[in-house]
Amino acid sequence: MSDMKKKFKFRNIVEYIIEKLIFFSGIATILFVIFILAFITYDAFPIFKTNTLQSMVFGKDWYPVPDDVFGMLPLILGSLLVTAGSIIIGVPVGVAAAIYIGEVAPPKLREILKPTVEVLAAIPSVVIGFIGLLLLAPYLMNHLDKYMVTGQAAITGAIMLAFMSMPTIISISEDALNAVPGEYKAAAYALGATKWQTIIRVIVPAAKSGILAAVMLGIGRSIGETMTVMMVTGNAAVVPENWKAIFMPIRTMTATIAAEMGETARETPHFHALFMIGVLLFTITFIINFIADLALRRVKK
Amino acid sequence: MKMRNVSQFISFSILRLIILVVVVPVIFVIFVLFKNGWSAMSWHFIMTPPSGDLTKGGLLLPIVGTLYLVGLTILFALPLGLLSAIYLSEYAKQGKLIRIVRLAIVNLAGVPSIVYGLFGYGVFCLMLNMHESILAGSMTLAILILPVIIVASEEALTAVPQGFREASLALGATKWQTTYKVVLPNALPGIITGAILGISRAAGETAPILFTVVAAYMHDLPKSLFDKCMALPYHLYNISTQVPDAPLNIQWGTALTLLIIAVGLNIAASFIRVHFRKNRAW
Numbered sequence: 001m002s003d004m005k006k007k008f009k010f011r012n013i014v015e016y017i018i019e020k021l022i023f024f025s026g027i028a029t030i031l032f033v034i035f036i037l038a039f040i041t042y043d044a045f046p047i048f049k050t051n052t053l054q055s056m057v058f059g060k061d062w063y064p065v066p067d068d069v070f071g072m073l074p075l076i077l078g079s080l081l082v083t084a085g086s087i088i089i090g091v092p093v094g095v096a097a098a099i100y101i102g103e104v105a106p107p108k109l110r111e112i113l114k115p116t117v118e119v120l121a122a123i124p125s126v127v128i129g130f131i132g133l134l135l136l137a138p139y140l141m142n143h144l145d146k147y148m149v150t151g152q153a154a155i156t157g158a159i160m161l162a163f164m165s166m167p168t169i170i171s172i173s174e175d176a177l178n179a180v181p182g183e184y185k186a187a188a189y190a191l192g193a194t195k196w197q198t199i200i201r202v203i204v205p206a207a208k209s210g211i212l213a214a215v216m217l218g219i220g221r222s223i224g225e226t227m228t229v230m231m232v233t234g235n236a237a238v239v240p241e242n243w244k245a246i247f248m249p250i251r252t253m254t255a256t257i258a259a260e261m262g263e264t265a266r267e268t269p270h271f272h273a274l275f276m277i278g279v280l281l282f283t284i285t286f287i288i289n290f291i292a293d294l295a296l297r298r299v300k301k
Numbered sequence: 302m303k304m305r306n307v308s309q310f311i312s313f314s315i316l317r318l319i320i321l322v323v324v325v326p327v328i329f330v331i332f333v334l335f336k337n338g339w340s341a342m343s344w345h346f347i348m349t350p351p352s353g354d355l356t357k358g359g360l361l362l363p364i365v366g367t368l369y370l371v372g373l374t375i376l377f378a379l380p381l382g383l384l385s386a387i388y389l390s391e392y393a394k395q396g397k398l399i400r401i402v403r404l405a406i407v408n409l410a411g412v413p414s415i416v417y418g419l420f421g422y423g424v425f426c427l428m429l430n431m432h433e434s435i436l437a438g439s440m441t442l443a444i445l446i447l448p449v450i451i452v453a454s455e456e457a458l459t460a461v462p463q464g465f466r467e468a469s470l471a472l473g474a475t476k477w478q479t480t481y482k483v484v485l486p487n488a489l490p491g492i493i494t495g496a497i498l499g500i501s502r503a504a505g506e507t508a509p510i511l512f513t514v515v516a517a518y519m520h521d522l523p524k525s526l527f528d529k530c531m532a533l534p535y536h537l538y539n540i541s542t543q544v545p546d547a548p549l550n551i552q553w554g555t556a557l558t559l560l561i562i563a564v565g566l567n568i569a570a571s572f573i574r575v576h577f578r579k580n581r582a583w
Contacts, residue, residue, distance in 0.1 A: 011475060014477070015475050015476065015477050018477045019392065019476075019477070021384060022384050022387050022388045022391075022392055023388060023392065025381055025384030025385045025387075025388060026384070026385050026387075026388025026389060026392070026393060026402060027388075027398070027402060028381060028385060028447075029385060029402060029405040029406050029409055029447065029448070029451070030401055030402060030405040032405070032409055032444055032447070033405045033408050033409055033412075035420070035424070036412060036416065036417075036420045036444075039420055039423050039424050039428075040416065040419050040420055040423060042423070043419075043423045092319075093319055093322055093323060094323075096315070096316055096319040096320075097316075097319055097320050097323045099316060100316040100317065100319065100320045101320070104313055104316055105320075113320065113324065115568075115571065116323075116324050116327055116328070117323070118567060118571065119327060119331070119564055119567065119568075120323075120327045122501060122505075122563050122564045122566075122567035123330075123505075123560060123563065123564065124504075124505025124506070124507070124534055124559055124560070124563050125505070125506075125507065125508075126505070126507045126534045126535075126537050126538050126559070127334075127505075127537065127556050127559055127560050127563075129538070130537060130541050130552070130556045131330050131333075131334075131556075133541060133542070134541070134552075135330075135333065163323075163326065163327075166323060170323075194305050194306065194308075194309045195309060196305075196308065196309035196312045196313065197305065197309070200312070217411070220411045223413070224411070224412070224413025224414065224415070224416070225413070226413065226414060226415040226507070226508040227507045227508060227534075227538060231538065231541070231542055254413055254415045254508070257415050257418070257419065258415055258418070258508055258511055261418075261419070261422070261511070261512050262511065262512055266427060274419070275419055275423065278415070278416050278419040278420075281413050281415070281416055282412060282413075282416050285408075285411050285412060285413055285416075286408055286411075288411065289407050289408045289410075289411040290404070290408070292407070292411075293403075293404055293407050
């Protein structure tokens with residue numbers, strides 16, 4: 001062995017360098033996650049010279065210019081409202097669609113449905129926002145004019161986001177349904193259950209961890225979406241008072257960063273406050289993804 | 302007995318209705334985009350720069366800007382993502398580290414795109430003094446599409462049968478030689494598929510390029526990697542929300558162009574995947 005090593009010394013050096021390179025590329029993703037959190041926190045941190053976390057998270061007024069008032073509650077609730085709306089629509093529809101595609105649809109139809117869902121996932125968010133702005137907002141305004149003063153409202157964003165989160169919900173749920181062992185199905189049929197009884201009482205309960213992961217990732221997708229909500233929700237930073245707020249313009253955390261960062265001078269309190277919103281967003285999506293990952297690990301076991 | 306069949310019939314009918322709720326709007330939206338956007342589409346529309354404060358002209362500068370951006374993005378992301386995938390599928394030993402790497406990939410994929418924008422702005426533009434430039438924008442986009450590249454490449458690499466590796470190692474090849482000369486060529490179609498999906502994603506993203514590179518209006522092509530550039534997704538946002546006089550057919554035409562690029566690349570990726578899966582040797 002040691003003879004071989006001498007003989008192939010050059011080969012070994014190359015091998016060694018490449019191995020190290022591959023190792024560092026492998027852990028690069030860990031570094032990027034840490035860097036992203038570290039650097040946006042670094043740019044957010046000076047905001048604590050003038051504000052407390054509490055005063056920002058629970059503050060009801062977002063008047064960054066000219067008053068330097070950074071109450072983020074309207075933005076946080078705005079994000080939660082559109083996300084909740086999108087999940088209320090997207091989860092039942094997405095899970096049902098996954099059940100249909102995975103368990104009910106004939107194979108030929110499945111071959112058409114799956115690419116259609118992939119196409120939906122591929123449409124850029126700004127195109128979906130454009131459609132929401134030009135088609136859905138005027139449509140809602142015409143049909144719900146008792147409730148709405150403008151078509152650009154939380155519900156418009158919620159509907160568009162529901163469609164944007166559906167591909168995620170459908171594909172992860174369908175994977176979860178597929179992962180249920182065939183024996184479960186066979187056993188249910190052997191006991192005389194119909195196909196539907198098998199699906200709803202055996203397969204779906206067995207896939208519930210995966211479906212939970214699908215819902216979490218759908219929430220993550222909705223809460224982090226920027227361009228679509230910026231284009232269709234009207235961008236009014238007001239605290240939603242009651243359920244009717246779904247028909248009113250709101251403003252999300254993401255849209256606030258996107259709309260204001262370009263016009264903000266660096267190292268001002270406003271600049272740091274926008275990075276602070278970024279830190280909050282990162283934290284929320286990190287927790288959501290962590291839960292989804294735990295749920296998916298249970299599926300694999 | 303009959304009751305059960307009735308309930309199955311009703312349930313399946315509801316499922317069929319729901320699948321229509323998903324599929325019909327997608328088809329409708331694509332139809333409307335073609336119907337309203339097609340009239341604007343022409344060679345001239347693609348090949349002339351925007352003019353008249355974005356109310357006239359075509360898409361030349363936004364398209365070229367997007368090409369620059371995605372080209373440079375994939376140049377950064379593909380080597381790094383591929384090496385990372387090679388680590389996961391060929392070199393890493395099962396354990397805590399690989400578990401953390403996987404968690405990091407999932408989390409990176411879940412970070413909101415606007416947060417990438419903040420990161421890129423804070424680090425590349427301000428801290429590293431790249432200012433708003435093609436370089437800063439594509440580095441931001443590269444990190445964003447890294448999970449797409451890694452996941453697709455790893456899937457392609459792990460699909461190569463173990464016997465191929467064993468045969469190569471038995472012939473005296475080193476691990477890297479085996480990876481480079483045996484595993485990689487066999488995984489190539491899957492890797493290309495992943496790269497195209499990454500390009501498609503990068504071409505359609507707006508939020509990460511908002512503060513890192515994009516210019517609302519330029520009269521000339523960018524001269525270097527340190528210039529700003531226009532970009533198709535931002536251009537669509539801009540003319541549909543910030544320019545009140547922008548004619549509708551230009552807006553629809555821009556939306557259609559972006560749709561064709563993003564969805565077209567996706568369809569191409571699926572096609573390659575299906576084609577090579579049919580023709581592969583194992």
